[in-house]
Amino acid sequence: MKILHDREKCIGCGACVSLCPKYWEMKEDGKAYLKGSELNPEGKYQLELKDPECNQQAADSCPVEIIFLVK
Numbered sequence: 040m041k042i043l044h045d046r047e048k049c050i051g052c053g054a055c056v057s058l059c060p061k062y063w064e065m066k067e068d069g070k071a072y073l074k075g076s077e078l079n080p081e082g083k084y085q086l087e088l089k090d091p092e093c094n095q096q097a098a099d100s101c102p103v104e105i106i107f108l109v110k
């Protein structure tokens with residue numbers, strides 16, 4: 040499965056980092072970064088994972104709903 044992050048729209052609330060620090064970290068620009076992800080042609084950061092682990096909680100908790108889990 041894929042985890043997608045529309046990083047441009049991140050408001051830096053930090054919920055993803057608190058709930059899922061294995062995969063999320065805060066960067067100097069005040070936005071979260073999905074560790075190991077790469078920018079895809081649609082402008083979203085993308086990471087392939089077998090098991091979403093805590094990314095489901097991160098997606099559910101993001102106030103601007105910019106974390107997507109895609110099968």
Ligand code: F3S
Pocket residue numbers: 048049050051052053054055056070071097100101102103104105106
């Ligand atoms: Fe940004 Fe949402 Fe995380 S606003 S800091 S991606 S919870």
